[in-house]
Amino acid sequence: MSLRLEDVWVRVLQGVSLEVSGGVVAILGRNGSGKTTLLRVITGLLKPDRGRVEAPGRVGASWQNPYFSFHRQTVLEELEEVAGDRGYAAEVLESYGIGDLAYRSPFTLSMGQARLLSILLATLWGPELVVVDEPTSGLGPGERSMVSRLLAGLGTTIVFATHDLDFALEVADRVVVLDRGRVVLDLPSLEAFYGDELYRLGFPRPLAVEVGLALGRVVRSVSC
Ligand SMILES: Nc1ncnc2c1ncn2[C@@H]1O[C@H](COP(=O)(O)OP(=O)(O)O)[C@@H](O)[C@H]1O
Ligand SMILES: [Mg+2]
Incomplete structure (x- = not known):
């Protein structure tokens, strides 16, 4: 499986480059930062005005x-x-x-x-790749943990978009942050959540990280 976007410009996206060869990737960003637009480019629903997209032939999608x-x-x-x-x-x-x-x-x-x-x-x-837009929107806590178990256990390459940081920490191996259509951070998720670059961008610390820092170890979820 190989997904490669090179300098993609379309609508709000301004020169997005991204390579994914496996794992679970969370696309983070505020409303309007271009997450859904990026997923639409990945699935081929939207063609870039400029730049290149190489996506696998079989891509599954779950929309908002x-x-x-x-x-x-x-x-x-x-x-x-x-x-x-x-x-x-x-x-x-x-x-x-x-x-x-x-x-x-x-x-x-x-x-x-x-x-x-x-x-x-x-x-x-x-499919070789599954994209999921806002997997937790509108869900209660029980439903949320079912969806997190599902995504974590699929074993397929997943790219999902969310503004739910707690969920991203729980499920993703890697986080890519979009801000006004540009990639401003791309890190393994534990480095992102337990480092400080994510918070310098103005994101709030998930509760699990607060607990982890207090306990001096990595905590990815505080739900039961
Ligand atoms: N079909 C469209 N035509 C023009 N602009 C659009 C279209 N869809 C979304 N946009 C604009 O692109 C920006 C990013 O939208 P979107 O990718 O949905 O962001 P996100 O999913 O991060 O909230 C928004 O400002 C939105 O108004
Ligand atoms: Mg969206």
Whole structure:
């Protein structure tokens, strides 16, 4: 898997260069910094005005409104369509503790359940790269930890965009910070969160980092 953006200019993006060869990458930045635009470039939905994009052939995507991913009568049919096998689809649902949703209409799911399903749909057909926009927006704490477990356990290369720093610390190996369409920081996530460059850019320290600093060790999550 290799993703390479070279000096990409389009809309708000101003000369973005980025290489990803694996792992879980969080794109951080305030509202309007260009995160969604960058994901749209990566998936090929948006062509750069200038610059080059080399992306893998198979890219799965889960967008901010998960309900836009759905078009079938039931959750199981949605999953079967991408997984190619009904039995496997049912097993996947069971493994996330949501087997009871199999025969529900996907349009009646809670935001968290819908997000989980939309990420599974982006993933189960075997893409080389999965992009997820704002995985935690609109989720409660229980739903949030389910989505974090899902993203951390996929084993596929993931690029996700978020303004949720706590979530990025919990899930990402690497963070890339966008500010007004430019990459202003690109570091392994523990270096970013336990160093000071991220905070010099004005981001608040996640609670887990405060706890980690007080205990003198790396803490990535304070949720139970
Ligand atoms: N289709 C579009 N045409 C023109 N400008 C857009 C379009 N979509 C987004 N923008 C602008 O680009 C900027 C970045 O948007 P976006 O990538 O959605 O940021 P983020 O996801 O970081 O909040 C915003 O100022 C937004 O108004
Ligand atoms: Mg966005």
